[in-house]
Amino acid sequence: LKLLTLIGARPQIIKASALSRAIRLNFSGQISEVIVHTGQHYDENMSAVFFDELAIPAPAYNLRVGSGKHGEQTAKMIVEVESILELEQPDYLILYGDTNSTLAGAIAASKQHVPIVHIEAGLRSYNKKMPEEVNRILTDHVSTYLFPPTQTGVENLQKEGFTLNNQPPYTMDNPGIFNVGDITYDNSLYFCDVAASRTDITERLQLQESPYALVTIHRNANTDDAMRLNAIFDTLLTIATTYSTKLIIPLHPRTAKQMIALLKENLYKALFSSSKISFLPPVSFLEMITLEQQASLIITDSGGVQKEAYYYQKPCIVLRSETEWVEIVENGAAFLCDANPGLILDAYNSITKSNAIQFRKIYGDGKTAESILNILSGK
Ligand code: UD1
Ligand code: UDP
Incomplete structure (x- = not known):
């Protein structure tokens, strides 16, 4: 199975480290990953630092798109991602969250019928003036696998007409929706003891x-x-x-x-x-x-x-x-x-x-990356 992972902004780089780690530890020889960095974030302390510290494989492509107005930034990314998808022919495009890098990947891949895996699907602020809200709604609606991190995410998707319990094969018109917990919890658990x-x-x-x-x-x-x-x-x-x-x-x-x-x-x-x-x-x-x-x-x-x-x-x-x-x-x-x-x-x-807050467990078990890979590889 060949995955193409598209990242660009700081939180996406951090999230991607959990999936890369799970591939390395549990799926080596079965799943390969090509990382594409759009260059949306580019300062050393907004990007490179995370690759080093979290042992993320070096990107095979860096599009060096940099900062700009929404249209300019997103359009440059679409052009580049389209060519890379043609060249690499991945089985899936992995997208995280709701940035302009996410939207660019969604537009390029959906038009080429490369199935999109949207990690952190279904989240809504119900405020469309947020650029992220537009990016995530559009991405969800052309994804083949939607991985909401919470039950609220699942319910938000249902409100937009998505049906649960679809049977494979999954497609853009018949997407698979799975609440697998939050991939950020994987990293927060994995690194909490060693960080200090x-x-x-x-x-x-x-x-x-x-x-x-x-x-x-x-x-x-x-x-x-x-x-x-x-x-x-x-x-x-x-x-x-x-x-x-x-x-x-x-x-x-x-x-x-x-x-x-x-x-x-x-x-x-x-x-x-x-x-x-x-x-x-x-x-x-x-x-x-x-x-x-x-x-x-x-x-x-x-x-x-x-x-x-x-x-x-x-x-x-x-x-x-x-x-x-x-x-x-x-x-x-x-x-x-x-x-x-x-x-x-x-x-x-x-x-x-007062410090009487109860912190119930609501974001899964810290093995979200592994759950996603199990689902994608049909285990
Ligand atoms: C972006 C995402 C936002 C996410 C955030 C994470 C969009 C629309 N927004 O917002 O959802 O929460 O990343 O941090 O995709 N800049 C630098 N150096 C860098 C990166 C940015 O100086 O390495 C400056 C530039 O002036 C740039 C500005 O920060 O214009 C904003 O960067 P941009 O990537 O457009 O949006 P963020 O606010 O970072
Ligand atoms: N983060 C970091 N260094 C900082 C600020 C944030 O490593 O100086 C991490 C933080 O721990 C979290 C992620 O960046 O994992 C959140 O990213 P950000 O706040 O930029 O974006 P958002 O999550 O709002 O999209």
């Missing part, structure tokens, strides 16, 4: 003793809107100063750029001169999960980081008004606070007063 000893981030940031909140922000709805970006960072400054809470903030390049462009000068200066706030460049995955495991609280608008907060049993403030990961909110472990200072501070206060 393989990095020196705890020592470098002198985090041994003091509690801190870990913060990530990168959604375009937050970074590209001056009101929202100022409101979020103003509130973070309040948490750091009024509540004297240490904040560790690895900055996505998009956010770093937009802070310079959009934050009020006084706020920008106050943030970067605060002894309570550490801004970092993007960190490696092992550094990130070390930071997550040692944090007392996580504040984020990231999809992946919301789930990792849950895996490591950390309360989470979500800087969005909706989430695809509704189970975490229903469970009382995450609080949807939008970019609203009042909601963020209320959630902060309620989290620091």
